[in-house]
Amino acid sequence: MAPQAHPDSEKRVKAPWFEYQAPRTLKEGLEALRDAGPDGRVLAGGQSLMPMLNMRIAAPTHLIDINRIETLNHLTVEGDMLRIGALVRHADVLRSKKIREGWPLLTEATTQVAHLAIRNRGTVCGSISHNDPAAEHPSILATYDGSVVIASTEGTREVPADAFSDGMMSTILEPGEMVIEVRYPRPAAGAGQAFVEYARRLGDFAVAGAAAILEVREGKCARARLTVVGMGDGPFRAAGAEDLLIGAEMDASTSAELFAAAAAKVMDEVDPAEDVHASSGYRRHLAGVLTKRALATAFARTGSV
Amino acid sequence: MGKEQTITCKVNGRSYEKSVPVRQSLADFLRDTLSLTGTHLGCEHGVCGACTVSINGRSVRSCLTLAVQADEAEIVTIEGLRNESGEWHQIQKSFHENFGLQCGYCTPGFLITAIELLEENPDPTEEEVREALSGNICRCSGYSAIVTAVMAAARDMRELQKT
Numbered sequence A: 001m002a003p004q005a006h007p008d009s010e011k012r013v014k015a016p017w018f019e020y021q022a023p024r025t026l027k028e029g030l031e032a033l034r035d036a037g038p039d040g041r042v043l044a045g046g047q048s049l050m051p052m053l054n055m056r057i058a059a060p061t062h063l064i065d066i067n068r069i070e071t072l073n074h075l076t077v078e079g080d081m082l083r084i085g086a087l088v089r090h091a092d093v094l095r096s097k098k099i100r101e102g103w104p105l106l107t108e109a110t111t112q113v114a115h116l117a118i119r120n121r122g123t124v125c126g127s128i129s130h131n132d133p134a135a136e137h138p139s140i141l142a143t144y145d146g147s148v149v150i151a152s153t154e155g156t157r158e159v160p161a162d163a164f165s166d167g168m169m170s171t172i173l174e175p176g177e178m179v180i181e182v183r184y185p186r187p188a189a190g191a192g193q194a195f196v197e198y199a200r201r202l203g204d205f206a207v208a209g210a211a212a213i214l215e216v217r218e219g220k221c222a223r224a225r226l227t228v229v230g231m232g233d234g235p236f237r238a239a240g241a242e243d244l245l246i247g248a249e250m251d252a253s254t255s256a257e258l259f260a261a262a263a264a265k266v267m268d269e270v271d272p273a274e275d276v277h278a279s280s281g282y283r284r285h286l287a288g289v290l291t292k293r294a295l296a297t298a299f300a301r302t303g304s305v
Numbered sequence B: 001m002g003k004e005q006t007i008t009c010k011v012n013g014r015s016y017e018k019s020v021p022v023r024q025s026l027a028d029f030l031r032d033t034l035s036l037t038g039t040h041l042g043c044e045h046g047v048c049g050a051c052t053v054s055i056n057g058r059s060v061r062s063c064l065t066l067a068v069q070a071d072e073a074e075i076v077t078i079e080g081l082r083n084e085s086g087e088w089h090q091i092q093k094s095f096h097e098n099f100g101l102q103c104g105y106c107t108p109g110f111l112i113t114a115i116e117l118l119e120e121n122p123d124p125t126e127e128e129v130r131e132a133l134s135g136n137i138c139r140c141s142g143y144s145a146i147v148t149a150v151m152a153a154a155r156d157m158r159e160l161q162k163t
Helices: A026-036 A049-054 A090-095 A097-102 A104-110 A116-121 A124-130 A136-143 A239-245 A255-269 A280-301 B026-033 B090-097 B107-120 B126-135 B144-162
Strands: A019-021 A040-043 A062-065 A075-078 A081-085 A147-152 A155-160 A178-185 A192-198 A208-217 A220-229 B004-011 B014-021 B052-055 B058-061 B074-076
Touching (some): A026 A062, A090 A124, A104 A136, A104 A208, A116 B107, A124 A136, A192 A280, A220 A239, A255 A280, B026 B052, B090 B107, B107 B126, B126 B144
Parallel strands (some): A019 A062
Antiparallel strands (some): A081 A178, A208 A220, B004 B014
16 A cells, blocks of 8 residues: 555644755855844754754744755864864764863763764754753863854854853854854863763753863862853853862862862852752752762872872 | 755665655654654654654654655664564564563664664663663653663674674
8 A cells, every 4th residue: 555644744743834955065054044034043963953843932934954064074183172063963972082082071971961862963063052051062162161163154253162152042143153163172181071960860951060170280270170060041160169279289188178168169159040850959059069079080080199 | 945845765675755844854754654653753852762763874863853854864664674584673572572562652762772772782781771772761661671672682683693
């Protein structure tokens, strides 16, 4: 029997109408995005955008599917800079030996991103563009002091990770612009890197998380980067705690006290929202606990202990 | 552009050329247009894993993929798991023998996910199996029998490789 369309197939469609284009070159893609106007959206992995379409939370007029732009599928290390193109999937990050060796924090965090099938499609740049405060990637990029490369038909610009977020699920991207690459500078040799998070179930969005990079020279903290996940409108850089750590004596006997002080500082600074998953107070408590754990693990990995 | 686009794709070894509404999900295309109703839809926003199919060898949520995106792709669904002589895939046999399903609604997604796991990692630990299957929700089995079935399938597939 020849397959037949379901009689109600058109009524059963979830997503609202949009114009769909799948350009083959970046130039065509950027032109399509420009022509689409303010309600055009880029479709990469689609693992956040498609649910939003299915639930009709988002209703873009145009979808520019970039999956056929092969030049965006690059994962390279040039000197001390890791460059991840807009089509690199979470699964590609997990398979990359270069990342595991030089940017282990990125690998560690990516193991916590959703599940196998989602990681096969979802992209790092997509997660950063989406800027969900509970997502791992925006915070990890900020912890590395990375940057975002943005393109439009007018040209490209590079923006520091800390300046990219513009509130919850919002970024400084203008209409006609898209993220084509993110860049992660390599921490100094011997830096300790760690990511910890708490989620109700493996692969869920984090209720809270903490990412830390520590560099220790001659018993003193030479560099500290600390970001907490799930606390604010976007990645939350714990600048006060970083200031407290940098320059401090850091050895096995004093580190516990120092990290407790840093955790207290973080708990002071964050102002987490309350939602169905956790109260504000519980999130603040987790921020402290996870900060201590991330710092202790990162310190242990500096080899100074 | 327009509301419909023509795609060509291969599903379970068979080639199709079809005009699809651009907003149609791959899951709806498989079920409603190709009548391959073995791919089940649970949550339709990527959480439950029931609709998982294989695209170019990788497991993917068909509810979060547009049918137009499957242009030029090779897709395998639950209907494509039997071999040419009509025998079940080892993973299907193993789920059958180990009571790895009750109502069966989630099973197609579990099978596609497990096959990808075993292709990448033919000798997984139980923890690795549980991690790989963590994106598939089953509301009747309690998972233990599913994990047992995947471990048994891994063993059987390794044995078959030797012979």
